[in-house]
Amino acid sequence: MTTVSEEMRQLGQELSTQFAENFLGSREDRGELTVWVLPPAWRDAARYLRDAGYCHLSDLTAVDYLDRDPRFDLMAILASHERCDFIRLKTVLAEGQPVDSLVPIWTGSNWFEREIFDLFGIDFSEHPGLKRILLPADYQGHPLRKDYPVTGPAGSRFR
Template sequence: MATAPWEGPVPDLLREHFGAAVLETSSYLEQPFAVLTLPAMVPALEMLQAEAGFDYLVDITAVDYPKRTPRFDLVYILYSHSRNERIRLKAAVGLGEKPLSAVPVFLGANWLEREVYDMFGIEFSGHPDPRRILMPEEWTGFPLRKDYGIVEMDNRWVQANLGIESGQ
């Protein structure tokens, strides 16, 4: 199924404020999304919160494309209670690139950004508490990267920490 154009006040507002930094505004399966340049992401979150009523940050996640440069897509899902509308904002992130933290805009971004770091290794510039949230501090690697050796890492950790075979 192909994407369809996303038309309306929100994509118009994004284009008005950020111009060429808005790379795409589309809809897939009736779910609107915008692709932005990485430097425009946090300012866009601020603007959408202040001017378009997107008052809730639902989630932040990433997608790993190991054969692509930049390697990751960073995905922010916003919801507006007043509009009853959900949108996604995406930006490409290169390996080692540090996107600006969204914590000053949405306090809930704190744990979400920590999870993205923990699972994908994407560090956020200016994050107030940049430590792992799901995996032990001594864990090596990032489990949601496509090149992560899950069986090898699980076996090694279970053997070292529990003294048993993992059964994998």
């Protein structure tokens, strides 16, 4: 079993101190660290990690936990090429709760955020052009939400 490096463990401690009021916790698993922060610290924690060497936004995604409050997890997977490791930054969002865009930190998060908006309905504050990226502009609903009808929107046909 791979363990988290002492350097990564120290970074987790720094985050817990730096963002104490908005720090929800951390977890070590398979040599990687996951850190949870509340939405007000999302962008600042991401910037802190970028400045600490995690300068590559590898992925940004969401998960819908329909029966949980807050309903959504938002997760950024960040890579450090110098250290050859990853760290996950997560936050939790209630239904309809916006979160700060990461575009000011990583311009590449633009399309990730548009995809999450399109498929989950999560709103990113200060995004430069938040609009659907996969589905038509007039499409009703967000198909990766757990309460989305399996048959699709009324009147549509799938082939």
